[in-house]
Amino acid sequence: MSVFSAVIIGLAMGVLFGLALEKARVMEPGFIIGQFQFRNFTMIKVMLSAIATGLVVLAALNALGIVSLSVKAAMVGNMVVGGLLLGVGIVLAGACPGTALAQIGAGYRDAWAILAGGLAGAFTYGYFQKPIDTALDWSSAGLGNWGKVTLVDLLPGGFPTLALIFAALIVAGLVALERWRPWREEMERNDPVADAGGKARTGRSAYAAPAE
Amino acid sequence: MSILSARSWSPYAAGILIGLLQIPAFLLINTALGASSSFVTVVASLTAVFDPAILGIPYFKSHVATAKDWWQVALVAGVALGAFLSVKMAGTARPAMSEMWGRVMGIRSFPVRLLVAFAGGFVLLLGARIANGCTSGHGLSGLAQLAVSSMIAMAAMFASGIALSAVFKRV
Numbered sequence: 001m002s003v004f005s006a007v008i009i010g011l012a013m014g015v016l017f018g019l020a021l022e023k024a025r026v027m028e029p030g031f032i033i034g035q036f037q038f039r040n041f042t043m044i045k046v047m048l049s050a051i052a053t054g055l056v057v058l059a060a061l062n063a064l065g066i067v068s069l070s071v072k073a074a075m076v077g078n079m080v081v082g083g084l085l086l087g088v089g090i091v092l093a094g095a096c097p098g099t100a101l102a103q104i105g106a107g108y109r110d111a112w113a114i115l116a117g118g119l120a121g122a123f124t125y126g127y128f129q130k131p132i133d134t135a136l137d138w139s140s141a142g143l144g145n146w147g148k149v150t151l152v153d154l155l156p157g158g159f160p161t162l163a164l165i166f167a168a169l170i171v172a173g174l175v176a177l178e179r180w181r182p183w184r185e186e187m188e189r190n191d192p193v194a195d196a197g198g199k200a201r202t203g204r205s206a207y208a209a210p211a212e
Numbered sequence: 213m214s215i216l217s218a219r220s221w222s223p224y225a226a227g228i229l230i231g232l233l234q235i236p237a238f239l240l241i242n243t244a245l246g247a248s249s250s251f252v253t254v255v256a257s258l259t260a261v262f263d264p265a266i267l268g269i270p271y272f273k274s275h276v277a278t279a280k281d282w283w284q285v286a287l288v289a290g291v292a293l294g295a296f297l298s299v300k301m302a303g304t305a306r307p308a309m310s311e312m313w314g315r316v317m318g319i320r321s322f323p324v325r326l327l328v329a330f331a332g333g334f335v336l337l338l339g340a341r342i343a344n345g346c347t348s349g350h351g352l353s354g355l356a357q358l359a360v361s362s363m364i365a366m367a368a369m370f371a372s373g374i375a376l377s378a379v380f381k382r383v
Binding site for chain 2: 002003005006007008009011013015017027028034036039040054055056061067070071078084086087088092094095096097098099100103104106107108110111115117124125126136149150151154162174183190
């Protein structure tokens with residue numbers, strides 16, 4: 001595929017991705033930190049819905065033999081330390097790499113600093129990849145590179161079967177979650193974007209006046 | 213269109229739409245949704261303008277080589293564009309910074325927030341590149357493929373995120 005067509009496809013897909021992230025408010029820093037504080041379950045609702053949909057889609061495409069999976073190797077040290085840093089970064093940034101871009105689009109100007117810091121962080125890893133990866137290779141403790149292992153390698157049943165089972169479990173979990181924390185209530189309570197009248201619905205002013 | 217001018221969507225509708233994006237990702241680009249490697253592509257290309265030797269580093273070279281790399285750069289640029297169009301059509305444009313930072317971390321000054329945001333972005337992408345994926349690549353795509361790597365990375369991400377956010381005031 002040419003770079004040009006790849007870019008056009010990427011832009012079109014990204015616009016849909018960005019729309020979804022903004023409309024669900026899952027790119028809101030308050031929603032993201034609210035998830036980590038168990039105050040707002042929007043982030044986990046969006047993620048689990050996307051995962052369940054992905055499981056069903058990939059089960060179908062995989063069963064038809066159209067696609068092969070694209071799994072990342074389980075380098076345990078990298079996954080643990082990288083994941084821990086990712087969580088710290090998400091809290092300080094109020095965003096993950098994708099939602100930082102959605103924040104920029106939505107008008108949050110501080111998200112440009114997340115982008116700049118992110119570029120510096122990506123550069124730092126690329127420049128020091130060898131020493132970092134060497135330090136995180138815990139092979140001597142049995143926690144080296146486990147390879148591109150998935151649950152298909154650990155449980156009976158092929159990918160399509162397991163994917164559909166996990167999708168069903170996720171949907172059941174989401175139904176329970178929605179009963180416990182209805183999304184409309186969470187949106188009413190937490191949505192920082194004031195109504196057209198300029199006032200947040202809850203009375204508590206969710207936003208200071210724009211700092212521009 | 214009313215869907216586009218709606219103020220908000222259900223998280224389930226948003227999640228399903230995002231999950232469906234795996235179809236063009238796998239069928240057209242032969243990859244899964246992801247966001248963080250685009251940062252490598254962009255920073256490698258930018259720094260190479262000043263020092264072409266940077267592309268001699270294998271990690272950087274491998275991120276500017278294929279159409280897939282630029283597909284992901286376009287994807288994250290499209291995310292910004294999509295969010296921009298969304299807030300324009302719904303009238304939900306955000307201020308320079310969220311007021312939440314004042315309540316949660318006591319940050320009311322924009323320059324101070326910029327410093328924290330830069331530091332956060334740095335740790336975010338350092339972690340994402342060490343883990344070879346972020347909330348999208350591991351959280352959405354890896355888990356949708358039942359990958360053990362993604363389960364470890366996401367468990368670690370939620371563990372540190374929950375622990376650190378507990379230090380701050382409640383949202």
